[in-house]
Amino acid sequence: MTTRSEDAFPVTEALPPRAARNFTRWIASTDHKVIGLLYLGLGSLFFLVGGLEALVMRVQLAQPGGTLLRGETYNEFFTLHGTTMIFLAVMPLLLGFSNYLLPLQIGAKDMAFPRLNAFGFWLTAFGSALLYLSLLEGPPSAGWFAYAPLSERPFSMSLGVDFWAAALLFMGTGTTLTALNLIVTTVRYRAPGMGLWRMPMFAWMTFINACIITFALPALNAALIMLEVDRVLGGRFFHHGGSALLWQHYFWFFGHPEVYIMILPAWGIISEVIPVFSRKPIFGYEFVAGSTLAIAVLSFAVYAHHMFAVGLAQPVNLAFAASTMLIALPTGIKVLNWVATLWKGSIRFEVPMLYALAFLLQFTLGGISGVSFAVLPIDWQTTDTYYVVAHFHYVLMGGTLFALLSGLHYYYPKMTGRMLGRTLGQLAFWLVTLGFNGVFLVQHALGLMGMPRRVYTYPDLPGWGTLNLISTVSAFVLGIGLVLVLVNLFVSFRLGRPAGQNPWQAWTLEWFTASPPEPGNFTVLPPIRSRRPLWDLAHPEDPDHHRPSRHDQTHGHIRPEEKEHVQ
Ligand code: HEM
Ligand SMILES: [Cu+2]
Numbered sequence: 001m002t003t004r005s006e007d008a009f010p011v012t013e014a015l016p017p018r019a020a021r022n023f024t025r026w027i028a029s030t031d032h033k034v035i036g037l038l039y040l041g042l043g044s045l046f047f048l049v050g051g052l053e054a055l056v057m058r059v060q061l062a063q064p065g066g067t068l069l070r071g072e073t074y075n076e077f078f079t080l081h082g083t084t085m086i087f088l089a090v091m092p093l094l095l096g097f098s099n100y101l102l103p104l105q106i107g108a109k110d111m112a113f114p115r116l117n118a119f120g121f122w123l124t125a126f127g128s129a130l131l132y133l134s135l136l137e138g139p140p141s142a143g144w145f146a147y148a149p150l151s152e153r154p155f156s157m158s159l160g161v162d163f164w165a166a167a168l169l170f171m172g173t174g175t176t177l178t179a180l181n182l183i184v185t186t187v188r189y190r191a192p193g194m195g196l197w198r199m200p201m202f203a204w205m206t207f208i209n210a211c212i213i214t215f216a217l218p219a220l221n222a223a224l225i226m227l228e229v230d231r232v233l234g235g236r237f238f239h240h241g242g243s244a245l246l247w248q249h250y251f252w253f254f255g256h257p258e259v260y261i262m263i264l265p266a267w268g269i270i271s272e273v274i275p276v277f278s279r280k281p282i283f284g285y286e287f288v289a290g291s292t293l294a295i296a297v298l299s300f301a302v303y304a305h306h307m308f309a310v311g312l313a314q315p316v317n318l319a320f321a322a323s324t325m326l327i328a329l330p331t332g333i334k335v336l337n338w339v340a341t342l343w344k345g346s347i348r349f350e351v352p353m354l355y356a357l358a359f360l361l362q363f364t365l366g367g368i369s370g371v372s373f374a375v376l377p378i379d380w381q382t383t384d385t386y387y388v389v390a391h392f393h394y395v396l397m398g399g400t401l402f403a404l405l406s407g408l409h410y411y412y413p414k415m416t417g418r419m420l421g422r423t424l425g426q427l428a429f430w431l432v433t434l435g436f437n438g439v440f441l442v443q444h445a446l447g448l449m450g451m452p453r454r455v456y457t458y459p460d461l462p463g464w465g466t467l468n469l470i471s472t473v474s475a476f477v478l479g480i481g482l483v484l485v486l487v488n489l490f491v492s493f494r495l496g497r498p499a500g501q502n503p504w505q506a507w508t509l510e511w512f513t514a515s516p517p518e519p520g521n522f523t524v525l526p527p528i529r530s531r532r533p534l535w536d537l538a539h540p541e542d543p544d545h546h547r548p549s550r551h552d553q554t555h556g557h558i559r560p561e562e563k564e565h566v567q
Pocket of ligand 2: 255256259302303305306
């Protein structure tokens with residue numbers, strides 16, 4: 001056993017488990033685990049709000065000629081829903097996981113700059129509040145992408161867009177600071193022996209994600225400031241002789257990488273869950289990490305595929321079409337790696353694994369419809385139809401959110417010390433999965449039948465009413481499923497089976513700590529000589545670091561010894 005050198009790590013004000021009920025200890029804490037949980041709480045709260053907004057929209061769209069919402073109100077709803085889901089729900093949820101897990105996975109005591117970490121969270125929380133304070137002045141209605149000149153003063157007279165921009169600026173700043181913190185933590189505070197190529201996959205994904213954030217979010221922040229200069233100081237960046245297209249360039253240079261910002265932590269979680277529940281090391285570790293590096297670069301190189309319909313020069317369109325198809329390669333490699341990990345594995349269908357498998361199917365479907373947009377004529381036909389709505393919900397909800405749910409069920413025992421109820425978990429899983437596919441699968445057809453998106457009502461055309469009704473009814477099934485997930489979280493907090501240190505028999509460092517981990521995370525660390533230090537500890541006669549990782553015949557297949565661990 002090796003112990004850490006104490007002085008190399010920041011001493012932080014951590015939260016002792018017993019003080020968990022003490023409110024001020026929560027909000028004043030700089031412990032990465034507390035901040036992680038605060039992010040998760042914030043994200044869940046706003047996921048609920050964004051979900052309710054979605055339900056209201058679905059009720060309005062349930063049948064032709066719906067009268068629940070006026071057109072302008074519907075616009076406010078989808079603007080708030082989109083902004084909320086992306087910035088106030090999914091991003092805080094993923095930052096919550098990164099904050100909570102990264103230091104544990106690399107064997108660190110905390111983040112490199114714990115106070116900055118807390119500051120980043122509170123900027124995000126403050127920004128979230130700002131978005132909803134806009135309700136007092138008239139909420140924004142220009143969409144989550146706020147296309148200029150629609151978002152300029154003459155077309156958005158209320159203060160809604162100003163609240164929206166200020167909210168995003170606060171959150172964007174907080175997120176950028178947190179990303180820098182994650183980068184420094186990964187580079188500087190890995191435990192002895194934890195080389196970059198030994199980091200767990202989630203740590204890799206978080207690291208690359210943080211790099212994308214530091215390049216993408218400043219583009220958004222700059223655009224937001226320019227928009228406010230236009231709106232408040234009479235500037236002319238995006239209208240009155242300025243260029244509306246300039247906004248789109250800035251916005252999508254942030255906006256497309258943003259999609260990968262949301263999906264990378266999801267990939268990280270999936271790459272942790274699938275190996276553990278297949279009883280095999282991840283297949284092609286180097287490829288999973290390396291292809292992510294390629295994606296980080298390419299994610300910026302594809303951004304104008306959101307602008308195929310604005311009339312860019314043809315060679316420009318073709319270049320972006322090509323890069324978009326190219327990015328499918330490293331993404332496809334990952335899917336193949338996950339499937340190869342499952343191959344001949346000894347699979348345990350626990351709830352985290354169920355969500356991971358659903359992720360695999362749904363994310364792949366979302367990816368395939370995504371590639372179809374890279375074909376210019378297809379994009380020209382389908383852009384701004386429900387085919388697009390179906391596509392991005394398959395990626396964002398079917399991919400990201402399902403992976404977050406997988407991670408939630410996987411890490412809940414670590415975070416609380418108790419197991420989540422299994423039967424309730426399975427029931428909720430099936431409702432969520434059936435509901436989700438019911439909502440969005442039919443929207444592919446609706447889009448191909450010509451139904452435009454961002455419409456508050458539609459005519460009684462053949463088939464449209466039925467498909468929309470299926471979508472709306474399924475939304476309630478999905479909603480009930482998600483409520484059951486919440487119920488499970490609360491009930492299991494009191495009644496769940498005690499989890500112990502390592503309930504899933506996983507091999508990465510976070511499972512070497514108490515559940516929940518003590519302040520400071522580790523008192524001792526196991527020697528880290530491979531990617532699976534806890535395997536080495538449990539199997540001194542057959543440690544991972546003796547196997548050459550690439551050429552070993554048995555590597556990538558389940559080992560007979562691992563079968564012992566299967567229940
Ligand atoms: C309960 C599940 C959900 C339902 C029922 C739902 C439903 C809807 C509806 C009806 C719209 C308006 C579409 C339009 O008018 O064109 C919409 C838009 C949007 N949704 Fe969701 N949504 C859900 C979950 C999510 C999630 C998890 C995210 C993101 C992570 C998300 C992101 C968005 C965005 C960005 C828009 C704006 C689309 C646009 O460009 O107009 N939604 N959603
Ligand atoms: Cu894109």
